[in-house]
Amino acid sequence: MTTQPLPLLHARELPTTGEELRTAASTVNALIAELPATPSAPDLIRLRQVLAPDHYEPAGPQEAASLEEAFSEHDAFFGVARAHGSADLFLRALLIAEIDTALDLARTATSLSPAECSALVSGGSALLGRRRARDGSGDLVRPPEVRTALPADEHTAQQRWRSGHRLVFTHLQAITVTCGCAVHARTAAGQSAYLEDTVLFCTTAALAMRHAADFSPELYVRSIRPSMTPPHVGAGFSGLQTRDHHYLVQSLDSLGTRLLPDVVEGTTYRKFEEALGRLYAAHVHVCRRFGGDTNASLRMEASKEDSGTTGAERARQYAGLRLRKLGGRRPAA
Template sequence: MTPTPTSIDRVVLPTDSTIPVARSAEYDTYFRISRSDDAHAWAVSALAVVTAITTDLPQSTLDNDSRLRLLDALAVVVGDASAAAAAAAQERSPSPLAAPPNHSETGQHDRTLQAPNAAAQQAITRWKKGHHLFHLFVISMNSRLAAVLESLASEQWPDLADQLTELGTLYAGATESMRYASDFSPEIYRDFVRPSMEPPWLEPGFSAVFNRDHDVMLTRAKVVRTTLKTAELPSVAADSARRLWKSQAENRRAHQLICQRFVPGGDSLLQEHFDAADQSN
């Protein structure tokens, strides 16, 4: 049996930054993601994730540079969460606070046993909490990618430079969140984490391509990159843009290295599913 502890709290993410894609609900269920338009609920959830990650960070194997990059990006998310909570408080009526996420919900993957040892338990927790953090970074990226286009259109160059700088910080944080989420041995991934994303717990072909928040980010990032390349930017904004592209490139390299470490030369679950389907035809 594969370990998937139900003790992991769900993270709440806003619904308006997503594009529905096939099987995205299954992705959200596996990673314990709830959706809400309540800014207060999102802010509280974001701060809870930040607290959990910073508490566990000293026990991780991330080096000091990685931890500093992660903390810099966490500061951006905390600022976003605090601003959202303050705005929600001003708009909120005297009605009771929104109900917290229902942590008793069970999905197909929740019918697994607890991890048989502390290392596997820690691994599956980091795997999911690290993905929670990655989502928070992506949500903050999405808002800034939209703001970048607005600043470009109005030629607000100082604002544009600040937004690009924060985007670079968030990309670097997303890279470190992937390292944190995968901070366990390949053997534990093989024996516990990967099987938890396979039948009978999930449908065949489970994949990160079902991450709708990331799908929005990729779409917006392409538009921003194309627009920036054709714009005549002042030096301060151009420098920020170059640092952003560097952070994006590092993010892609880090993801490839993590995949290679866990599945050397191997295919993703989705590719394996496609290969099996081809062989059966």
């Protein structure tokens, strides 16, 4: 797996309209037109090389100093570089993160089902407009058919933790993008179609969270958690430093009031709310898997909080607040 940072387009520069997204997809499709769609590792590596930008312009600080410092620390830990450039950088990063996940699956297994593994790496193909066959053969990136054992040592666990989170970040960006495209679509059918894409990426982001944490709790305690404490990072390292989630919350803040009433009251919006709920539930799952039912989070430990609340319970509280806020944004009947 590459040790180079993954260039992620800064969230302020993500495409926000269907036209911008289609233009980006056209650029990427032209770039990879002659490449095969296959789970073969050599072909995936070649595809990754073609997608990786030869150069990119770093996106400078765009937030208040304290917030930018927290975001930047989080980005650096997970191997992310924020880029300034055209919208196709968003799709390139999405596909690269999916390729890295497929290559990870070729080395070490996952407890996800074959269908879940396929969904995990097919979101980029969907945004490129590729026609998907029932067996998944239309996807540009596909998981390998043969997998070995779950990560069993600190190195492979660290690889999965970091590459899995990079996949989460790209899928969070995709949720933000498809929500923006839905808002700017002019018809109920167009808005619903983009919301269907949002449902897809809420689902895959939840799978990516589960995949990122798919190794033993003992490895987390021995290797992962210590790497997220001083002197490696500042005290109180937290998912609240996730830049892409910060912008996602902003995009969701007034979503219900910006969509057509027929869409907000329709089945697709309900599916979206349910899928977003599953996404936050996946975060709680990760907290619980690694001792969050009995222990405080790193952030709570650093603040010396003694409220009797566990890390998993705090994650559930945050999730409830965000989901209630979303539901409360529906237009009045």
